[in-house]
Amino acid sequence: MFEPRPAALAVTSILLGALLIAACTSRPPPRGGPQGGPPGGASPGGQTASLNGGQIARPIALLFTGMDTGHDYAVGPAELTAGISAEWAHLPVTSRGTVPAVAMSDWAETALGNPEALPNHIAFDVNLDGQISEEEFRARLTDEFDRLDRDHNGELTRAEMLMDVPLRSQGSAGGGMGGGGGRPPGGGGRPPR
Ligand SMILES: [Ca+2]
């Protein structure tokens, strides 16, 4: 019953075209500058800034916290011994009684949160034969424990698991780290190899 007339269609097309042009021209130019930032005022790198001068824990500390079966927020010698045995039981031990070094990355990803986390398979494999023995595994983890145990009382507390984040000078972006006070309080928490 209603047939659109060609003249009406033409008018509609012209109107639509005019509206599109108006929309394009009313759009703010993209070169408006960085004024359209997030309303919350969160600065880029704000998280890094909040970490600046704070404290963090190394991945190996995550492993040690899981050994606190007594839930007293400290890991003692017995918990360490049992914890290392439990971790060794998680590894794919071959018939030779060792674990291929390449298999350690899977364990590291699960137990330490990252396949590249330290100590890595090179740090475990003291004699560099490509295999991790239980002795090597136990010795390395015990050494890490002793490094973190700052007061050498055999108990690893949460405070001992923390290390300071290096202070950085805000002015020099990429100009290197300032301060230089970022060493772990225990003195060399990083494995030598
Ligand atoms: Ca080895």
Ligand SMILES: [Ca+2]
């Ligand atoms: Ca201690």
